[in-house]
Amino acid sequence: MQYLEYLLLGYLVIWPIYIYLTHEKEKQSVIANPEQRIAVYRITMLQLWLPVMILMILVSQSHISMSDIGLQWQFGLANQIGVAALVLIGGYFLMSLKRLSESTENHQAIRKQLAYIQWLMPTSVKESRYFILGVSITAAVCEELLFRGYLMHMLADYMPTYGVVIISSLAFGLPHLYQGPIHILRTALIGGVMALIYLATDSIIVPIVLHAVIDMYSGALAYLVLRKQPSEIIAEKSR
Numbered sequence: 228m229q230y231l232e233y234l235l236l237g238y239l240v241i242w243p244i245y246i247y248l249t250h251e252k253e254k255q256s257v258i259a260n261p262e263q264r265i266a267v268y269r270i271t272m273l274q275l276w277l278p279v280m281i282l283m284i285l286v287s288q289s290h291i292s293m294s295d296i297g298l299q300w301q302f303g304l305a306n307q308i309g310v311a312a313l314v315l316i317g318g319y320f321l322m323s324l325k326r327l328s329e330s331t332e333n334h335q336a337i338r339k340q341l342a343y344i345q346w347l348m349p350t351s352v353k354e355s356r357y358f359i360l361g362v363s364i365t366a367a368v369c370e371e372l373l374f375r376g377y378l379m380h381m382l383a384d385y386m387p388t389y390g391v392v393i394i395s396s397l398a399f400g401l402p403h404l405y406q407g408p409i410h411i412l413r414t415a416l417i418g419g420v421m422a423l424i425y426l427a428t429d430s431i432i433v434p435i436v437l438h439a440v441i442d443m444y445s446g447a448l449a450y451l452v453l454r455k456q457p458s459e460i461i462a463e464k465s466r
Contacts, residue, residue: 229290231281232381238278239373243401250405257346267347268357275369282377296376297431309424309433313440320444327451334452341449343407348449358446367439374399374418375425375434392422 257263285291293299300306327333341348349355374395382391400415421434428434 229285229288231285231288232290235278235281235285235377236381238281239378239398242274242278243404246402246405254346254405261350264347264349264354265357268354268362272361272365275365275373279369279372282372291377291380295380296372297425297429297434298372298376299430300432301429303428305428306430306433309428309437313433313436316437317440320440324444324447324451327448337448337452341452343410345449345453347405348453349446350450350453352450355446355450358450359443363442363446364439366442367435370399371421371425371431371435371438375422376431379422379425388426392419392426396422 253267257267282291282296286293286296327337338345349358378395378398379391382394386394396415396418399418399421400411400413403414404411406414421438424437425431425434
């Protein structure tokens with residue numbers, strides 16, 4: 228194993244420990260000063276792109292091939308079904324966001340569902356741009372390449388496929404511990420689904436796009452229900 232691979236694996240081990248040690252302080256900082264939210268977005272993107280840069284160096288040095296990490300496209304039935312599913316999911320999400328923008332009927336219920344992570348979600352136009360176009364796309368590309376592309380490839384030399392899926396999914400869930408213990412499991416289960424899609428399509432492309440669509444939808448949904456309505460702004464000014 229090349230020394231950069233040890234560095235990359237070390238990063239994946241240390242990263243959730245770092246999040247565990249710092250996330251509460253980060254959360255309280257954003258709650259006390261919401262303007263810090265964009266700084267958190269920037270740090271998150273940097274933390275994700277750094278290990279991917281190491282991975283790309285390994286690829287450039289031919290220690291790992293593009294196909295090893297799923298950066299290829301297979302014109303098979305599985306990918307065709309995947310693309311069709313992405314179109315349907317994307318269309319459903321767009322219709323859902325359209326309904327939310329036209330009616331506030333369900334906003335309160337959604338705000339309650341987002342309570343555990345509300346401190347991190349966008350509440351302004353600028354924050355929503357950072358989250359949707361920055362954090363969401365970064366998370367989709369980087370996490371899929373790291374946990375599905377690289378980690379599954381590396382683990383495949385040491386254990387059967389079911390073990391690869393389980394370990395890589397748990398590794399994917401752990402950095403999300405800032406959301407709470409139950410959401411580590413939820414994220415790991417999502418990781419398991421992404422891993423199965425990756426295995427079925429033999430390409431990381433569909434998981435990346437699906438991951439991006441889900442995260443972008445989450446950011447847009449949060450912005451729609453957490454942004455201040457004109458009446459709320461007027462009420463604040465009158466205080």
